[in-house]
Amino acid sequence: MRVSASVLLLAIAILAGCQTQKGSISKKEQAFQPGSIWNDNNGEVINAHGGGILYINKTYYWYGEKRGKSASEGVAVYSSKDLYRWKNEGIALAKSNDPNSEIAVGGLVERPKVIYNAKTKKYVMWFHLELPNKGYSAARAGVAISDKATGPFVYLKSFRPNGHMSRDMTLYVDDDATAYHIYSARENYDLRITKLTDDYLSATTEDTLLFSSHREAPAVFKKDGLYYLITSGCTGWAPNKASLHTATSLFGPWKLVEDPMNGPLAEKTFNGQSTYILPIAGKKDAFVFMADKWNPKDLKDSRYLWLPIQFKDGKPLITWQDSWKLDSFNQ
Ligand code: DGJ
DSSP, X not given: OHHHHHHHHHHHHHHHHHHHHTTOOOGGGOOBOTTSOXXXXXXXXXXXXXXXXXXXXXXXXXXXXXXXXXXXXXXXXXXXXXXXXXEEEEEXXXXXXXXXXXXXXXXXXXXXEEEEETTTTEEEEEEEEEOTTSTTOSOEXXXXXXXXXXXXXXXXXXXXXXXXXXXXXXXXXXXXXXXXXXXXXXXXXXXXXXXXXXXXXXXXXXXXXXXXXXXXXXXXEEETXXXXXXXXXXXXXXXXXXXXXXXXXXXXOOEEEOOOEESTTGGGGGGOEEEEEEEOTTSTTOEEEEEEXXXXXXXXXXXXXXXXXXXXXXXXXXXXXXXXXXXGGGO
C-alpha cells in the first residue's frame, strides 16, 4: 500500500514536471515575468530577440532574431493562442550557406517584423540586414516572403529605402491596410518613415524625416486616432532612456512627450530596449510594450521584458511589474 502511494506521488511529480516543461501550465499559474527565462513548449529557452508579433487566424506569431553567443542565426518563429504558452515553429528565415548570398552566415538579420498582405495572400517580412563580415556598414532593409505564417520565408532583396541607410526598424499597418517602414537612417541620427507599395514588398518614394534626435528601436501603436512612437537612444546593446512621441499623422509632425517608463530603473527602460508594441486581440485599448534586455556577452541569453501599457490622464504609462497577467487590462 505504502509503495503504491509513493509510486503514485512520484508519478504525479513527474507529470507535474513534464507539464511545466511542456509549457502546459494551469490557467492560474499563467503570468508574464519580465526578465526571467521564458521557455517554449519543448522546455527550451525562447530565442526570438528584437522581435515582433503578427496576430492572424486567432493565433499570435512571434518572430525574432535567433542568436548564438553573438552569431545571427536567422529568424525564429513561435506561435501561441494565449501569449503565455509558445510553440516553437522553427526557423522562419534561414541564413544561407551560399557565401554569395546577402543573407549568408556571417552577416546580421536584426529586428524582423512580419505583416500579412490580404490582397496577395502573402506573409511579408522586413528586417535590418547587414552583409557578411562588414559590421554595421551596409545598413540595408531586407525583405522576404512566404505563403505561410510559419515560413519558410524566401529572401527577395535588400536596399536602402530611397537611398537612405536603414538600421533599426519596425513595420506598421494602418487601419486602411497601408503599411509603413519606420527606420533609423543617417548613422541613426534620423528616424524616417516610408510608405510601402500595395504588395508590401518595396518602399515607395513617400519617404519623410520624422525627427533627427539620434534614436533607434522604434515601436508604434495607435489609440483614438493618435499615433504613439516609443524609441530608445543609441548606446549599442547598453540600455538607455526611452522617449515617447505622438502625432496625428504617421508622417508627423511628431511631438516629444515624457518618457512613459515608471518604477525602478525607469530611466534605463528597466535595462531594456523597445522592439514592438502589441495590441491584444479582442481587448480595446490593451497594448503590450515589448523590449529586449540584451546580454551582449551571450546574445541568445538576452531576456524579454513585456509590460502592459496603462493610460493615466490619457497618457501612456509603463510601470515595472515583476509579474502580471492579461486580466490586468480588465481592471
Ligand atoms: C542597438 C540596436 O537597437 C540593436 O538592434 C543592435 O543593432 C545593437 N544596437 C548592436 O550594437
